[in-house]
Amino acid sequence: MLVKKSVMSSVVKSVLFVSTVLFAGVNFADNSRQGLQVAAVSDGFNAEQKYMASCFACHSTGAAGAPKVGDGNGAEWTPRMEKGMDAVVTNAINGLNTMPPKGLCFDCNDDDLRAIVEYMVENST
Ligand code: HEC
Structure with a gap:
């Protein structure tokens, strides 16, 4: 036993x-x-491509008061960035007034949207 x-x-x-x-x-x-993995962005994600596909329509022209992206537009972003990157990214995810949730990029995850916002801000000086 x-x-x-x-x-x-x-x-x-x-x-x-x-x-x-x-x-x-x-x-x-x-x-x-x-x-x-550098960040948890989607497979094959490219911030510039996604920006062009989803955000460019409003953010290149400033349609509906969207902060413009591109050289010479730093002043559009400075007051927004004072809230901090996290708050700005959260607004991009949830939407803000006439800014639609996720900027209409429905296959973007939160990290993709953060990367696009970083791309937009870095290219607006
Ligand atoms: C239909 C037009 C439209 C599209 C498409 C759009 N935006 Fe916007 N966005 C706006 C407008 C308008 C504002 C300004 C909102 C306000 O401050 O009232 C804005 C503001 C923002 C801001 C600033 C938020 C803040 O806290 O001040 C960010 C970041 C942003 N958009 C990111 C994006 C991204 C990323 C995409 C694409 C994935 C996108 N937007 C697509 C219209 C658009």
């Missing part, structure tokens, strides 16, 4: 050991994959 119990417990131990190793292996694979 005593022997049988110790055999059983060593079987349980080796099952636990194997599953711990497997679990650790999976975790390691996940972490290294995340480590390779």
